[in-house]
Amino acid sequence: MTTQLWLGLVTGILLGFLMQKGRVIRFEKQVGALLLIDMTVFKFMLSAILVGSVGIYALAGLDIISLSHKPMNMGAILVGGALFGAGWAIMGFCPGTSMGAVGEGRYNALFAIAGMVAGAALHAELYPFFKKTVLAWKDFGKIGLPETLGLSPWIVIPVIWVAVIGLFYFFEKKGL
Amino acid sequence: MKLKTKDNGWNPYFAGALVGLLAIASVYASVVLLDKSNFIGASTTFVRAAGFAEQVVVPERVAANEYFAKTRISVDWQFMLVLGIFFGALISSLTDKSFKLEGIPPIWRERFGSSLGLRAIGAFAGGIVAMVGARLADGCPSGHGLSGMMQLSISAFVALFMFFAVGIVVARLIYKRRLL
Numbered sequence: 070m071t072t073q074l075w076l077g078l079v080t081g082i083l084l085g086f087l088m089q090k091g092r093v094i095r096f097e098k099q100v101g102a103l104l105l106i107d108m109t110v111f112k113f114m115l116s117a118i119l120v121g122s123v124g125i126y127a128l129a130g131l132d133i134i135s136l137s138h139k140p141m142n143m144g145a146i147l148v149g150g151a152l153f154g155a156g157w158a159i160m161g162f163c164p165g166t167s168m169g170a171v172g173e174g175r176y177n178a179l180f181a182i183a184g185m186v187a188g189a190a191l192h193a194e195l196y197p198f199f200k201k202t203v204l205a206w207k208d209f210g211k212i213g214l215p216e217t218l219g220l221s222p223w224i225v226i227p228v229i230w231v232a233v234i235g236l237f238y239f240f241e242k243k244g245l
Numbered sequence: 246m247k248l249k250t251k252d253n254g255w256n257p258y259f260a261g262a263l264v265g266l267l268a269i270a271s272v273y274a275s276v277v278l279l280d281k282s283n284f285i286g287a288s289t290t291f292v293r294a295a296g297f298a299e300q301v302v303v304p305e306r307v308a309a310n311e312y313f314a315k316t317r318i319s320v321d322w323q324f325m326l327v328l329g330i331f332f333g334a335l336i337s338s339l340t341d342k343s344f345k346l347e348g349i350p351p352i353w354r355e356r357f358g359s360s361l362g363l364r365a366i367g368a369f370a371g372g373i374v375a376m377v378g379a380r381l382a383d384g385c386p387s388g389h390g391l392s393g394m395m396q397l398s399i400s401a402f403v404a405l406f407m408f409f410a411v412g413i414v415v416a417r418l419i420y421k422r423r424l425l
Contacts, residue, residue: 081329091260111311121395149382150407156375172334185371
């Protein structure tokens with residue numbers, strides 16, 4: 070195996086381990102988050118984002134890594150995001166966690182994985198149609214929040230930290 | 246605040262923060278070892294898996310498809326990452342005894358009963374819709390939700406809002422049979 074493949078595998082094992090320890094993989098936690106009865110997934114994701122954003126922007130600021138924003142294509146993000154949300158609520162897994170769910174024995178995730186592979190094939194068939202319609206509406210390109218606001222990331226990130234920690238405080242106070 | 250949760254898991258703030266560190270280490274390692282900035286994602290791998298499956302049955306269709314050509318059907322870094330998630334969760338759940346064979350999750354059972362066939366149809370159909378959406382949006386809760394948010398991408402903020410806003414509405418309608 071090449072370095073690329075080994076690195077991906079090791080990263081994935083660590084990610085799967087941490088997601089399983091955080092108990093965010095299973096259906097109950099994912100649908101529990103969408104029903105707003107269990108905040109575990111929110112706590113986990115937002116903590117990862119807070120820590121990750123500091124390191125990613127530090128490395129990018131030092132020119133060690135380059136940022137890779139996904140395009141802000143209106144149709145793609147709005148229609149695609151809505152379809153994902155609807156399918157997610159029924160399936161109860163997301164693409165990354167579905168493999169982990171099988172790993173912790175929740176074998177109904179296999180049906181979700183089969184569905185997602187079928188969905189990927191369907192999307193590839195529909196791609197020429199999407200390109201002429203949904204994807205052609207309006208593309209704002211690869212943009213980040215700091216430059217869009219005209220602010221330094223080192224102003225934006227602390228503001229996000231304060232807002233999210235406020236939300237965490239609310240969760241804990243309400244016992245969510 | 247407790248370090249262990251009631252179900253014997255790790256505190257989600259702590260486990261999440263470690264994922265943040267992993268994401269930083271991962272992109273740094275990819276630059277050092279592979280000379281490119283790789284960010285964690287998962288849904289593109291399902292396109293490659295679909296491509297491999299189709300190549301067995303209708304190879305000419307894969308070759309002629311624009312999206313498969315754009316994605317390049319091969320086993321790459323992200324493909325191994327998605328496989329790794331399986332092994333990581335397996336190791337973690339076996340060592341802390343949280344591994345459990347489960348065909349029908351409790352919330353699903355309460356609403357739809359204990360038919361595995363019905364659960365299979367729901368998971369499969371949901372999977373189709375979700376993946377068409379994830380590929381249209383160019384990402385899922387990993388690519389947009391983690392990697393995109395860490396980079397403060399505008400697309401990630403909007404995509405994540407859509408995932409949760411629509412997910413919350415649909416989950417309420419399905420499992421609680423009401424909107425509010």
